Amino acid sequence: MKYFPVFIDAEHTNCLIVGAGEVAARKLELVLKTPAKITVVAPWVSDTVAKLSRLENVTLHEREFVEDDLNGKTLVFVATDKQSINQHIHDMAHSKGILVNVVDNTPLCKFITPSIVDRSPIIIAMSSGGVAPVLLRYIRQKLETVLPHKISLLGDFSERFRDKVKTALSSVTDRRYFWEDVLDGDIGENVLQGQQTKAELQLDIALQKYQNGDKPAGQVYLVGAGPGDPDLLTFRALRLMQKADVVVYDRLVSPDILELVRRDAEKIYVGKAKSNHTIPQEEINELLAKLALEGNRVVRLKGGDPFIFGRGGEEIQTLIEHGVDFQVVPGITAATGAASYAGIPLTHRDHAQSVTFTTGHLRDNSIDLNWRALAQPSQTLVFYMGLTGLPIICRELIAHGLAPSTEIALVENATRANQKVLTGTLENILKNSLTKDIKPPTLIIVGGVVSLHKQLNWFTAQEA
Template sequence: MIFSKSRHDCRNPKKNFREYSYKAMLFFIRLQTRYFQFMSVSKNNTGSPFYPIFLRLRRRQVLVIGGNIEAERKVRRLNRAGARITVIADALTEGLEAFAVDESIDWISPPVEPAHLGNKHLIVIADAAPATLDWVRDQAERDGIPFNAVDQLEQCSAIVPSVVDRSPLMVAVSSAGTAPELARMTRSRIERMLRPGSGRLATLLSELRVPIRTRYPDIPRRRQFLNWAMTGPPADAADQGDSEAAENYIRESLADERQTPTGEVMLVGAGPGDPELLTLRALRAIQSADVIAYDGLIDSSILDYARRDAKLLSVAKRAGDKGIHQTEICELLVEHASDGARVVRLKGGDPLIFGRAGEEIDALRAADVHFSIIPGVTAASGAAAALKMPLTQRDRSQSVRLVTAHCARGIDCIDWAALATEKQTLAFYMGIATLDQVECNLIAHGRSPETPVAIVENASQPTQRRITGQLGTLSVLAREHQLVSPAITFIGEVAASVTVPA
């Protein structure tokens, strides 16, 4: 400790002692505080010992030691990165031999010599004797070359992550070698989340960067435009591999004098109820929507996938309840899309099966609104899965008929004679209130009263109920069990295989 002599007062030793004692106390308090801060940081520093980074290896020298399948996997990825690869091995896999024949790699026989390590930007050991591995590692560390040894984490100064490749977009996932299976699972989830055309779209947007910035010089409007491009029609076209169509959508929008991109409507099937039965494409549509107009049959938890700022509009219609008129729904879709919004019309099951999609398609076409359709798992499939029942079976049912039990002109418009034919499965949608008429009409047209039936209420949801019986007691079953919509009724020989726990 050094104290200033200028403040020393020889005439008052007690004062000096108190002053020195006070300064010494402050010094040790500060020292102790810094010590505990350091220990706290050291103790809480649970971060990865590896720094995430991407290496530019195009036309740069990389050494791979080993000729096994692991070496082949490494070489394939390095080759995609444009590296100049040297492989040292006694023998090569067929895949590596093909690389050597194409002169994509230089193949050298062992042993590894010091000259082989010169000018290398990365060294990978896939297969080597322990002595060779130790020597190469030491040389790499001395020369500052990143070094990776397959399945030997403690030897590595560099590790290779699990990668989701949508070039030029790349996502790397790593557990620092401690839980590779977790990293692979995480990569798989990200893989499912990313659209298949993400790479093509990223390249296209990069090429059109100048006209986009010129058209939208202010950042908020440019961000809105890019969001439309990455989630709307251009993204859909890129997903289908049609880069030309994606570019046309973008250029047409840039040429449009309106300040907001053109909106669109997606008719999306939400499946029979269980959110786990959503398709990946349906999930992406919900997550990117500005407006979601949803049916009453939608599980509310599905709406949790929507953006926090998305507008959620209930257009529920239940049996016996008029609710919002279909014409109003069509007008609502056209209105929001015309304002530039990305609109999702979310329907239970599949939108094209008893989902009034026809009227909405006509309205959107008449208004010249771009739209797309994302199919879903229809209720009949979800209910049959809940029953563990096939819809077709060679010796029992050669066809499936999907029937609505309250069509536009009433139940009398149904062709009962055609439905009464044997060896087919009938799936009645939305017909709980008319099951007595279904029973009477089928029997009157020749279907046996002993024909097996199965009913599923709230298929695929926690409140699901399953009931079995015969056609002759169908209406009695519905009353006894107080069945309510939504429910699917199956009639046909395949229902004989259904067993319901007591």
């Protein structure tokens, strides 16, 4: 972030606006939404500024700017039409350590004013760093339509009972759970509907229950993070990621997806790579149970789908043994993500009437699979974790009946910006010098559908 977002206590802010045209008027109108004391200095005053200057917290000086105008100021907006004056005031303010904004001149801004969605006391401020104002306006319009106007009532309600809840519940985690239950449930709904008295009674009852220890137990959510593109997360996955106290994640979860996890959640890496298991699976199972039994909301974040080569079933069995409640949130598995983003339909009337997902994971330098069942015409094969065993896969499929000319695709980092796709045949893919540059995570797709890649490939990515 080039600009660090902060909210300033406007009640103790003295703001100076130099200039009094329509541009300055827009800044004046914005600051007037706060209790800040405002001074406007300009030799000429527009009708809008003249009208607004009659308000109690605005002082207008109809004259040229002088250096003493900066005394005691904490924020300065400069909105004159003379570049030399703008530069001069910027330099003086900066030398005094005062935050200064020269309107429509980003290089001369020590702070910038964000685009604001105002549901006071709930304020959403957004910025593009001055580089994409139209996009920012578009986002703001979207948010305005999504956020209910009465959400301000929830803000007022939370403020009114904040100290009472803080006194009753000493644990930060307990308070967060309590407020989530309040805002997500009937109490929050009654506040939005204007049923304040009813909501207050319900809150008192709920708070008493929490104090008596009658609060939700820890829980584990097995969440499929999909193949890598954060836009492919489900709404439910994102909601639970934002509620988690602890996130246990694996190697296939992309950094972009991790960015969407709640900021203050504890993050525990348990990823596995070839011949390098950070934590054995049995210990991961026990870790999930332990964290939940301590009262945490635990998200087990897995690349792809938890139930497709994700060992989600093993983890659930351990949770059941320990009496831990759990939920499973499906994700887009790597096979469908890789195929879709590579323009390779897994089934097609002219090429494949079935699809088989299997693992190409090496064990004792071999892959123990039913090769005869796999080497069938008119089906698509998808191998997970098969890159190291690629020579064995090609050899065995040919040996058990597939034509050497059967097409094959290697899809690296599926759905991500750095996705690579390399195609060939069972007999020549290993001879391609580019094959050695393909790295995990990579999906292997075998079958006639691969021939459609060049025609149907829609995703702008790297061709290996």
